[in-house]
Amino acid sequence: MELELSSDQKIFQASARRLLEKEYPLDRIRGMADGELRWSRDWWQKGAELGWTATIVPEELGGGSVSGEGVRDLSLLAEELGAGVAPGPLLPVNVVLAGLVEAQGGGPDHSAEIESLVAGESIASWAVYEPGVVWSPLEPRLTATPADGGFVLRGAKDRVEDAEQADLLLVTAMTPDGVAQFLVPTSAEGVSVSPQWSLDLSRSFGEVRFDDVRVGADALVGAPGAVEVIERQLQIAVVIQCSELCAALDRAFALTVQWAFDRYSFGRPLASYQALKHRFADMRTWLEACHATTQAAAEAVQNRSADAAELVSVAKSYVGERSLPMLQDCVQLHGGIGVTWEHDLHLYLRRVTLDQALYGTPEDHFLRLADLASL
Amino acid sequence: MTAIESVESFRSRARAWLAGNMPRLADAAPPSTEGDEDEQRWRRARELQKKLYAGGFAGICFPEEYGGLGLTPAHQQVFNEESDGYELPVVLNIPSFSICAATLLDMGSEEQKRERIGAAIRGEEVMCQLLSEPSGGSDLAGVITRAERDGDNWILNGAKCWSSSAYAADWGLCLARSNWDVPKHQGLTMFLVPTKAPGVKMNRVRMSDGSAEFCEEFFDDVVLPASAVVGEVDDGWSVASRQLFHERNSMGGGSPYISGGRYAPATRQMTPLDIARATDRAGDPRVREMIGRFLAMEKVSEQTVGRVSRAMATGALPPTAASILRLLHAESNEMAADIAVKIAGSGAATGAGADQGIGGQAGLRFLVRQGGSLGGGSTEMARNVISERVLGMPRELALDRDVPFKQVKRGR
Numbered sequence: 001m002e003l004e005l006s007s008d009q010k011i012f013q014a015s016a017r018r019l020l021e022k023e024y025p026l027d028r029i030r031g032m033a034d035g036e037l038r039w040s041r042d043w044w045q046k047g048a049e050l051g052w053t054a055t056i057v058p059e060e061l062g063g064g065s066v067s068g069e070g071v072r073d074l075s076l077l078a079e080e081l082g083a084g085v086a087p088g089p090l091l092p093v094n095v096v097l098a099g100l101v102e103a104q105g106g107g108p109d110h111s112a113e114i115e116s117l118v119a120g121e122s123i124a125s126w127a128v129y130e131p132g133v134v135w136s137p138l139e140p141r142l143t144a145t146p147a148d149g150g151f152v153l154r155g156a157k158d159r160v161e162d163a164e165q166a167d168l169l170l171v172t173a174m175t176p177d178g179v180a181q182f183l184v185p186t187s188a189e190g191v192s193v194s195p196q197w198s199l200d201l202s203r204s205f206g207e208v209r210f211d212d213v214r215v216g217a218d219a220l221v222g223a224p225g226a227v228e229v230i231e232r233q234l235q236i237a238v239v240i241q242c243s244e245l246c247a248a249l250d251r252a253f254a255l256t257v258q259w260a261f262d263r264y265s266f267g268r269p270l271a272s273y274q275a276l277k278h279r280f281a282d283m284r285t286w287l288e289a290c291h292a293t294t295q296a297a298a299e300a301v302q303n304r305s306a307d308a309a310e311l312v313s314v315a316k317s318y319v320g321e322r323s324l325p326m327l328q329d330c331v332q333l334h335g336g337i338g339v340t341w342e343h344d345l346h347l348y349l350r351r352v353t354l355d356q357a358l359y360g361t362p363e364d365h366f367l368r369l370a371d372l373a374s375l
Numbered sequence: 376m377t378a379i380e381s382v383e384s385f386r387s388r389a390r391a392w393l394a395g396n397m398p399r400l401a402d403a404a405p406p407s408t409e410g411d412e413d414e415q416r417w418r419r420a421r422e423l424q425k426k427l428y429a430g431g432f433a434g435i436c437f438p439e440e441y442g443g444l445g446l447t448p449a450h451q452q453v454f455n456e457e458s459d460g461y462e463l464p465v466v467l468n469i470p471s472f473s474i475c476a477a478t479l480l481d482m483g484s485e486e487q488k489r490e491r492i493g494a495a496i497r498g499e500e501v502m503c504q505l506l507s508e509p510s511g512g513s514d515l516a517g518v519i520t521r522a523e524r525d526g527d528n529w530i531l532n533g534a535k536c537w538s539s540s541a542y543a544a545d546w547g548l549c550l551a552r553s554n555w556d557v558p559k560h561q562g563l564t565m566f567l568v569p570t571k572a573p574g575v576k577m578n579r580v581r582m583s584d585g586s587a588e589f590c591e592e593f594f595d596d597v598v599l600p601a602s603a604v605v606g607e608v609d610d611g612w613s614v615a616s617r618q619l620f621h622e623r624n625s626m627g628g629g630s631p632y633i634s635g636g637r638y639a640p641a642t643r644q645m646t647p648l649d650i651a652r653a654t655d656r657a658g659d660p661r662v663r664e665m666i667g668r669f670l671a672m673e674k675v676s677e678q679t680v681g682r683v684s685r686a687m688a689t690g691a692l693p694p695t696a697a698s699i700l701r702l703l704h705a706e707s708n709e710m711a712a713d714i715a716v717k718i719a720g721s722g723a724a725t726g727a728g729a730d731q732g733i734g735g736q737a738g739l740r741f742l743v744r745q746g747g748s749l750g751g752g753s754t755e756m757a758r759n760v761i762s763e764r765v766l767g768m769p770r771e772l773a774l775d776r777d778v779p780f781k782q783v784k785r786g787r
Contacts, residue, residue: 004689257766272769277762284761285702292682293675314674317667366667367660375648375657375666 008066009076015050016080019043024086024202026344032201037165038087041123048120052077052090056236057097061104061111062118071236071302075243075294082244082355083251085347087202091240092125092161093117096170098236099126099181102229103222110183110221113168124168124183126233127157127208135360137172137179137230142210144173144180151175151220153182153190153213159358163193163206170221170233171210178225188213200354201347234359235301235308238316241355242294245319248355249290249326252348253283256330276333283326290319310372317365320356327352379446386453392430397423397461413587417501417543420464424498427464427634434472434496436631437480442493448631455635463635464498470539471495473625473632474618475502475548479567482606482614487567491546503544504618505568505592507537510786512749513756515550515619516559516612517775519785520594522551522566529553529566529604531574531597537750541590542579544570549594550615553608555781562780563611566603573597582746584739622751623697626704629684645736647714653733654722662718669714676707695764698757705754708747716741 005013023043032038047053055070055077057063065073074094081090097117100110116122128137142155153173160169163186171182186193190213196205222229257280260271270276297315300308327349331338338345356362380388427433435451437443444450476492483491494500508518520533531551541547547568554562570577574597579587606614624630647669651657657666683700686692692699715737716723722734723741731739748754762768775783 260768269769271762271766274759274771277766277768278755278758280766280768281702281758281761284766285699285706288683288696288699289675289679289703292678295682296678311674313667314671314678317671318675321668363664366664366671369667369670370663373648373666373670375651375663 012066020084029202045120053118062115075298078240078243079247082247085351089162096124099233102232107222108218122167125166127160127169127171129159131158140172144175150216153210158207175224180224181221182219200350235312237359238312242315242319248348252330313365313368317362321362323352389457421498423464442496458635468633471502473630474621477621478618500545503541503547505535505547505549520551522553529599531594536591559780560612565605565611565614583742698760702757705748712744
């Protein structure tokens with residue numbers, strides 16, 4: 001959480017919290033079944049009206065942020081989603097918007113798509129992962145071959161968030177001129193989407209095949225070889241993930257502290273045992289560190305600082321790596337109740353396991369830090 | 376009262392003066408062969424401090440009446456920026472200026488402030504802390520060095536240890552028990568003790584890596600005048616608390632009394648990156664992952680210092696949250712030492728030929744790895760403070776609370 005929020009930011013935060021609490025209490029999420037749609041477009045449109053799709057889009061393209069610091073507002077919003085392990089395409093839509101906004105002026109015009117996404121009328125998702133391949137956004141195997149003034153896309157993507165509900169996919173592809181991105185409607189001929197299993201009960205993913213999908217040159221986002229657009233998308237994705245992770249960890253930790261005060265053994269509360277107190281002290285310290293690095297990453301991405309790429313990988317690797325042992329220790333400190341379906345902890349554990357794994361694992365980001373240090 | 380010089384005017388004066396008077400680090404004089412290396416370092420620091428004083432750039436944030444310049448932290452900050460790359464007496468910063476002189480300024484008598492702070496600023500004297508004792512480290516208020524009244528004087532008997540660079544100091548702030556009939560925090564008095572006084576015996580403690588920066592002291596009927604008391608008699612805990620505050624502030628990077636950086640560049644440790652390059656292992660993905668982990672931890676530590684310091688300043692976190700920084704700093708230190716040894720591989724144990732080499736340096740550093748988790752209060756104490764004072768969990772059972780100290784059980 002930010003140390004100090006403006007009154008506008010507090011209102012923004014509170015309106016998001018109300019919408020989430022009303023529609024998605026934890027018991028509803030616990031009850032979500034395979035194959036069920038996790039969220040409705042009506043609900044998403046309400047979120048869009050509250051500004052969920054506007055934070056990082058300039059005003060002339062229909063966007064605008066409450067604080068003037070859109071990335072930090074987005075981070076606030078992601079904290080609300082993390083705290084409620086909420087569904088919704090906040091990450092995919094905003095990551096695609098980040099790419100489209102970044103590429104504006106550097107290639108075909110996508111202002112109509114941007115406006116429709118900001119209005120909540122359409123949904124988009126980043127198709128960047130490929131089946132059986134680890135995080136390597138700059139080395140897609142999916143090809144885009146120039147033909148008839150446009151391109152033909154061949155290949156497959158997976159781990160595409162909300163693929164089944166998406167209208168548009170931002171697809172990374174290899175062209176003769178290097179890696180490029182295309183905005184492809186899911187309704188295009190040759191695009192087929194199939195569901196993918198998800199550990200997180202409120203998130204859904206899909207696999208997407210591209211069988212000779214023909215797109216016009218105007219589907220290109222930016223220009224081939226424009227890797228800084230992909231970098232910006234990654235940075236936005238990681239800020240959203242780390243903010244969610246921090247909030248999920250906050251919630252799980254708060255539940256566990258309360259449990260330690262309420263639960264008595266041998267006539268004393270768990271919170272009075274030094275062996276346990278020391279574990280709480282470690283977790284309290286790590287939580288502070290997780291927030292500090294997430295906040296620093298958000299600020300760097302907001303300001304487009306020279307070290308934004310580095311600070312994003314610092315945050316993702318640290319928060320991602322810390323999150324799993326912290327949540328498992330929360331489970332351990334709860335005792336048997338912590339591994340039951342009825343307890344909320346597994347909802348957080350599911351979200352944290354997902355967030356730390358996607359858009360580069362902590363280990364992927366450690367390696368990126370070594371690269372960035374010119375080692 | 377004259378108006379304070381503007382920060383920018385001070386900056387340009389400092390820049391010109393430094394260029395004309397202070398040696399550049401790059402062409403620092405080779406160490407002389409007289410005395411041991413540590414003694415030379417301290418002799419050199421006093422000479423440099425004298426130069427700063429003569430040039431009018433010593434004691435920037437100390438009041439003018441005690442020999443300082445009476446300027447603001449912003450002036451100190453620009454001096455630190457301008458003095459980067461110059462050889463400065465940075466060993467005098469912690470503890471002499473930023474802990475001892477700062478505490479005297481808060482709690483000392485007029486005479487103590489005028490004489491001791493003034494002499495330190497002039498480069499004539501150095502101060503140290505005499506707090507921990509061989510009988511116990513974490514329980515500072517349980518010290519058993521005894522101070523007994525003898526007419527107008529006090530007689531000091533006991534032992535201290537873990538006093539950083541006391542061998543180079545002229546005066547020490549010594550916490551002693553002056554009243555055994557009251558509970559432990561209420562019977563303590565702080566004294567300013569001349570380290571060369573008759574009855575004071577000092578040894579340097581050799582550490583497991585061979586270094587000897589810490590000292591132990593024995594006091595055998597050391598006679599101190601009434602004017603040696605800092606603060607009030609039996610109120611030494613208030614003074615010690617100020618010292619601990621200034622110590623945390625110094626270590627956390629928040630002290631305005633630190634001039635020209637906290638650490639000497641020469642004492643900078645080899646980082647895991649240096650070791651990877653020197654051992655030609657930078658291409659190994661296993662090594663690169665470890666390096667990434669080290670870099671992330673370093674950065675996160677720094678970011679957390681900023682966040683927690685701001686939160687303590689606004690009251691969003693209690694002052695005891697400083698223990699969060701203490702704990703994270705220790706974890707980061709331990710991780711760096713571990714990664715250095717892993718990257719150095721067998722070189723950490725067998726060095727390079729007959730020499731220790733860079734791998735051997737990693738190995739030696741590993742021997743004192745726990746130092747960072749012990750010095751300035753162990754991490755176990757930090758965990759108690761965080762769980763009890765930040766999270767509000769029940770306090771550990773203490774059998775010495777509200778009991779006259781003479782009735783408290785002690786080890787042998």
